[in-house]
Amino acid sequence: MKIYEGIKLNKDVNTAHLYLQLYKALKELIIEGQLKQGDRLPPIRKMAVLLDVNNVTVVSAYRILEKEGLVYKKIGSGTYISYDSLQKNTTESIGINTIKSTTSPNFLMDQGHIHIEENTINFASATPSTDLFPVEDFKEVLNEVLERDKGDAFGYQEGQGYYPLRKTLKEYISYYGVYTDVNNIQIISGAQQGIDIIAKGLVNYGDYVMIESPSYTGAMAVFQSRGAKIIDIPLKEDGLDLESLEKKILTYKPKFLYLMPNFQNPTGISYTLEKKEKIIAIAKKHNLLIVEDDYLSDLNFYGENNATLKSLDHNELVIYIKSFSKIFMPGLRLGFLVAPKNLYANLLMAKHSTDISTSGLLQRALQLYLEKGIWQQHIKYMEHQYRERFEEMVESINNYMPKEVTYRVPKGGVNFWLKLPSGFSTKELYDRAIKENIAFAPGNLFFLHNSNTPYFRLSIAAVDKNQIHQGIKKLGKIIEIYINKNSKDHNKTNEYTPIL
Ligand SMILES: Cc1ncc(COP(=O)(O)O)c(C=O)c1O
Numbered sequence: 001m002k003i004y005e006g007i008k009l010n011k012d013v014n015t016a017h018l019y020l021q022l023y024k025a026l027k028e029l030i031i032e033g034q035l036k037q038g039d040r041l042p043p044i045r046k047m048a049v050l051l052d053v054n055n056v057t058v059v060s061a062y063r064i065l066e067k068e069g070l071v072y073k074k075i076g077s078g079t080y081i082s083y084d085s086l087q088k089n090t091t092e093s094i095g096i097n098t099i100k101s102t103t104s105p106n107f108l109m110d111q112g113h114i115h116i117e118e119n120t121i122n123f124a125s126a127t128p129s130t131d132l133f134p135v136e137d138f139k140e141v142l143n144e145v146l147e148r149d150k151g152d153a154f155g156y157q158e159g160q161g162y163y164p165l166r167k168t169l170k171e172y173i174s175y176y177g178v179y180t181d182v183n184n185i186q187i188i189s190g191a192q193q194g195i196d197i198i199a200k201g202l203v204n205y206g207d208y209v210m211i212e213s214p215s216y217t218g219a220m221a222v223f224q225s226r227g228a229k230i231i232d233i234p235l236k237e238d239g240l241d242l243e244s245l246e247k248k249i250l251t252y253k254p255k256f257l258y259l260m261p262n263f264q265n266p267t268g269i270s271y272t273l274e275k276k277e278k279i280i281a282i283a284k285k286h287n288l289l290i291v292e293d294d295y296l297s298d299l300n301f302y303g304e305n306n307a308t309l310k311s312l313d314h315n316e317l318v319i320y321i322k323s324f325s326k327i328f329m330p331g332l333r334l335g336f337l338v339a340p341k342n343l344y345a346n347l348l349m350a351k352h353s354t355d356i357s358t359s360g361l362l363q364r365a366l367q368l369y370l371e372k373g374i375w376q377q378h379i380k381y382m383e384h385q386y387r388e389r390f391e392e393m394v395e396s397i398n399n400y401m402p403k404e405v406t407y408r409v410p411k412g413g414v415n416f417w418l419k420l421p422s423g424f425s426t427k428e429l430y431d432r433a434i435k436e437n438i439a440f441a442p443g444n445l446f447f448l449h450n451s452n453t454p455y456f457r458l459s460i461a462a463v464d465k466n467q468i469h470q471g472i473k474k475l476g477k478i479i480e481i482y483i484n485k486n487s488k489d490h491n492k493t494n495e496y497t498p499i500l
Helices: 018-031 044-051 055-067 135-154 163-174 191-202 217-225 242-252 273-286 341-355 360-371 374-400 426-435 465-490
Strands: 071-074 078-081 185-188 208-213 229-236 256-259 290-294 318-323 335-338 415-419 455-459
Touching: 018 055, 044 055, 055 071, 055 078, 135 360, 135 374, 163 185, 163 335, 163 360, 185 191, 185 341, 191 217, 191 256, 191 290, 191 318, 191 335, 191 341, 208 217, 208 242, 217 229, 229 242, 242 273, 273 290, 360 374, 374 415, 374 465, 426 455, 426 465
Parallel strands: 208 229, 208 256, 256 290, 290 318
Antiparallel strands: 071 078, 185 335, 318 335, 415 455
């Protein structure tokens, strides 16, 4: 009982509800590993007496912990810490859905938001800077659509998407090795909505869903919101750890596996072709559905084979999601997915109940934009812009980052995944950097349970060449001071650790 005596609840009426305070305190003990798998929480009445609160407070706190999968109830026996809650600070962990701790010093960041001041150099955001947007060209196609279609452009569009756009996209994705029928294409209002309607259409409360570790925060948030239990599979340099994948497929029988095989977010890792083929073979063997999020494969600077999983799938096992946000304009909220036929009805229903249809006007404008061939010029322009930034980033990291910071140069995309020496925290580094107007995305945001990881993500999407140069120079100094001061304090060793 000693461990619980340390829980201090603030009974001041102006503070958070007591049950929330108790839930957070217990969660902290679980995440920290002070409460271990199989430990039994005190019975409700006993805990209530110990903390001098009423029974309902304890019941409510236990209930939230149970909902998050951190504890489970055994009828007639009590409430126990679940196995998964023990797997802290390891990318190998089997993550049960959780929300980020609200007790950390940086609440906003833990919620996946980062506050950017006007003069901040923003390596945090993977959203393209607005000066790259082809506004004039788009204005022209918009006007042409309005002239041509008049009021029709503002009617309800069919839920599956504007037919001529789907026809054009059918051609467009053949360049990505994806050959499909127009009827298998579903227009979506951005990839985020694609992930959401897939989860809405296919996942029931308590189902297992598998993701890479680390993974895209927006996808984790969707799966959590649907009450899915998330299983994370560690990433290796060449893609998923296949041994872990197969083991966990057998154990959990997940609804699907969510992957970003090209320029993965946040690590920038591109799966090798061999690994992609093995994953498709594993999916076939276990009849496993894969959700492939292709948010960025277009930015392939070194021309290496970056085949989509969908192009390797001959058994209708891959749902392919394509976003236009990173390579075009995110505010358009346009993307599409290609789904196996047997899932189509479920997904269309989910889409319909979400927003009836994606904006007809914008779909028509995109269709014309693609048809006129302006798209190809734009992609070349974006590639050129991003490539310049990319090369500046590599050079600046090599010149200015202390040698203890390790990373692997990605083959394209916009994300760089760096690692401080073991034992150093990117949350702490974030606090130091933001004071100097440098923002980046601390690695803990991308893991299910890793509250204190040495990884961090730098993105080149929202910064120009000059900002990259200045920003990395400054960040390099901040890191040097952080590492040196703490090395003296803690006598840490600066060994080389390969990334992931
Ligand atoms: C991997 C990944 N998928 C999906 C999205 C969401 O994209 P969209 O703007 O198309 O909804 C993002 C946005 O950053 C992303 O990084």
